[in-house]
Amino acid sequence: MKSLNHRTKVVILTAVMFVLLVAVYACGILISEEAVTGSFLNAKRPPCLEHPFGTDALGRDLFLRTLKGLSVSITVGLVASLISAVIAVLVGIAAANGSKWVDALINWIIDLVMSVPHTILIILISFALGRGLKGLLMGIAATHWCSLARLIRGEVLQLRSQQYVAVSRKLGKSSGWILTNHLLPHLVPQFFVGLILMFPHAILHEASISFLGFGLPPEQPAIGIILSESMRYLSTGMWWIAVLPGLTLVLIVLLIDKFGDHLRMILDPYSAQE
Template structure:
């Protein structure tokens, strides 16, 4: 590699890191704005206006109104806020399960590693959406059931990734020296393993988030998710199916597009976080 090329590569990586950080700040501001706007719009989302029933999108009502005259823009904001809160909780819980199982399997080894690998293989072999539906149904539906079902079913793939990273740490010389000096397994995991896995924990949570949002919407659409009285996106889409043939396209299209945009935004946050925390994942 020539000298100009050697100097150009760090400069390009530095410029890209700056752009990624700026994008992450902007994306985080958008997510915070959705949460704040969804909180403020809760009254408007529930207030009926019988003199403005089934109105299409206008300059005053961007997303139109539903069969009770409720503002669909306000209801979409509240639904996105619910999706963010449920998705965040479920993704964090699932990632915690993954990091705990990966740490236990690698530090203890033997029977623990065999048990974790068996659980991973079992969950990966089961049809994902079917397992989600069965768990949500068994738990009686509702927000709590959605969070538990999503958290319990989304950890296996990340566990495999974290196990691979954890094995690299455990096989290193400084960990072997620490073992020889009598360091306990718990102290070994706390001081050496968990700090190394934290960046992967952050990225894994961000990348798992879009799946949690989509599966929450799917369960709500099927009637096994959030309380039907709440304007969750899945519930809005399920209600719109009843009147879609009557030409009321805005009831399904606009909330659906907003959900897809939210999922894409969160997914891009995870990809950009990975490019910062793991520069080897990006190739010029």
């Protein structure tokens, strides 16, 4: 590893992180419903070799349930982040290419959305849409696009001032052709990096909203549901029900956040020669 430059090390580390995240997600998907069913004979067991995270009050294996919950949280976070990133790109392009009043209106909407705490806004949207998966997805997607939209807007404004764009206009190329051939290829890295960086925030908001009872239904094995159920048993000394799933969620979120930072370094042209 000493003979490798910094960029190569970052690429290898990013690949390892990606494989680890995919492995966690795949394990959660492959766990059957029967594996997380309860058994009162195993209820309230502390962590041991047979049950690394212990069992809950219904005798369900918390390790398997945490993995399955992580797969649910990752799915919700990924879909919500993808919708939000697409909204950000469309809004950013519209703001940069539209008239002054369109740009002013979009900036006003961005300021309005960013002025309200995300958790409150997600709860309001989720409650208005009947809670559940649909309301949670729409709430997260509708609140996480603002920062990326401003970044895309600034990038488009900078690209529009480039000489090759001016040459294309003089050659009679349409706005759609310029958007497809000159603007969108430069926006792809920002889209993916923004998507990855929104991902951990979406997962944490999914867990927090489900914990408060405005997100996924109680029968869904999501991390927020697990943590919400654990609150009634903490006073009885069953610390593992909340601590171990909570620490696992934090570690996965930190891993995704670090993966996004490394991906940004890989896509950054200024670090290409490091």
